[in-house]
Amino acid sequence: MISRAGTPSGAQTPPADVAPDDSRLDDTTLVVRARDGDVRAYEQLVRRYQGPMFRLAVRMLASRGDAEDVVQEVFLTAWRSLASLHEEAAFVAWLYRMITNRCLNVIRDRHTTVDVDLAQRESRSPGSRPERTVEVSEQLAAVTEALQRLTGEQRACWLLREVHGRSYEEIAQAVGVTTTAVRGRIARARAQLTEMMAPWR
Amino acid sequence: MAVNPETQGYLLPCGRDVETVWERLADVAAGRGDEHDLTCPDCRDARASLNALRDVTGELVADTTEPAPHLTGRIMSAVRAEVRRRHDMLPLPTTEPGLVRISEHAVAAVLRFAADSVAGVRARRCRVHDLRVRAADPGGGEESGPVLVVELSVAVSYQSFAWRALDLVRERVAAAAVTRIGSELHRLDLIVEDVYGA
Incomplete structure (x- = not known):
């Protein structure tokens, strides 16, 4: 029992007590515990939010491998800097902001790399078909491809708003622009996506 | 266009x-x-x-x-590798010559678990100190367990919380300290810091 909290394998055997399963605890409780150094509480947060964070990253980067790397980095960074998160309830917004920033950095790095290395560009340009493991419909495949032709910031704004339902204020903070600029980027993204998916002329 | x-x-x-x-x-x-x-x-x-x-x-x-199933494991092993191995170790009672020590994090986990077992209560922050260490007696008393001073914050259920539950928390935390850690609970400060709706 005592060793449970300290063993790396992390308490797979269910204890006899009636304590609630961590998976039913609210976010704030888990965040407070995690900040206290409770690894199991943090694992619960990881399990709860790695899905949406991964889906954002994979749509941003069109690569499962890169997306998983970003998700791993962000959850590790979040663990290290939990102490600086003063508002526990803001944990999810904080994760979205870090994922967005990290993805935009990866995209910027790719652009730097393509200037240097053309071969790399071949393997990463949108035309070379991103890894296709997520598309269940043709329309979905089309929008995934179309998304990659937007700028990183447009893509982030559109995904955060339309797919992940985040507020304009939160998106503005995540991307580092004004809410007016966010609305503009979303409008532009919407127009371009519509056009690329099914040209109206 | x-x-x-x-x-x-x-x-x-x-x-x-x-x-x-x-x-x-x-x-x-x-x-x-x-x-x-x-x-x-x-x-x-x-x-x-x-x-x-x-x-x-x-x-x-x-x-x-979903990401690949092993991603959680990858993240958590990176996290665990960073868990601070600090000087927050408490000696546990033993009759053997070797020392047995437990981290304050581990003690906190056990005590939080005991508090969680009370309906309508969720343990949050848990700070644990050994009174004897505080009393500048760090070397002594390996044969008796630590004397714990604990500060525990909890969130309580809006629907099912009743005042009596806090007494139950006190009982169970004290029992867990004795039976699970082999320590005496000298003092428990309970703070109800939040309510949650289920």
Whole structure:
């Protein structure tokens, strides 16, 4: 029992007590515990939010491998800097902001790399078909491809708003622009996506 | 392409921009379209495309693609590798020559678990100190367990919390300290810091 909290394998055997399963605890409780150094509480947060964070990253980067790397980095960074998160309830917004920033950095790095290395560009340009493991419909495949032709910031704004339902204020903070600029980027993204998916002329 | 990079919206050949057509989608669908909505072929085509985008957006929202199953493990081993091995170790009672020590984190986990077992209570922050260490007696008393001073904050259920539950928390935390850690609970400060609705 005592060793449970300290063993790396992390308490797979269910204890006899009636304590609630961590998976039913609210976010704030888990965040407070995690900040206290409770690894199991943090694992619960990881399990709860790695899905949406991964889906954002994979749509941003069109690569499962890169997306998983970003998700791993962000959850590790979040663990290290939990102490600086003063508002526990803001944990999810904080994760979205870090994922967005990290993805935009990866995209910027790719652009730097393509200037240097053309071969790399071949393997990463949108035309070379991103890894296709997520598309269940043709329309979905089309929008995934179309998304990659937007700028990183447009893509982030559109995904955060339309797919992940985040507020304009939160998106503005995540991307580092004004809410007016966010609305503009979303409008532009919407127009371009519509056009690329099914040209109206 | 009807694109004017200097304007925010994308203009259709008829002069309306895509954002306007988007904002009017619901109205037109509800039969509240104006003359232009109903007769303009550009707007009609744009509406068809926007509807297609809206449908596929719904698919993205409903998407449940998960990362590879081993990702959680990868993240957590990186996290565990960073768990601070600090000087917050408490000696446990032992009759053997070797030392047995337990981290304050581990003690906190055990005590939180005991508090969680009370209905309508969720343990949050848990600070643990050994009174004897505080009393500048760090070397002594390996044969008796630590004497714990604990500060525990909890969230209580809005629906099912009753005052008596805090007494139960006190009982169970004290029992866990004795039976599980072999320590005495000298003092427990309980703080109800939040309520949660289930």
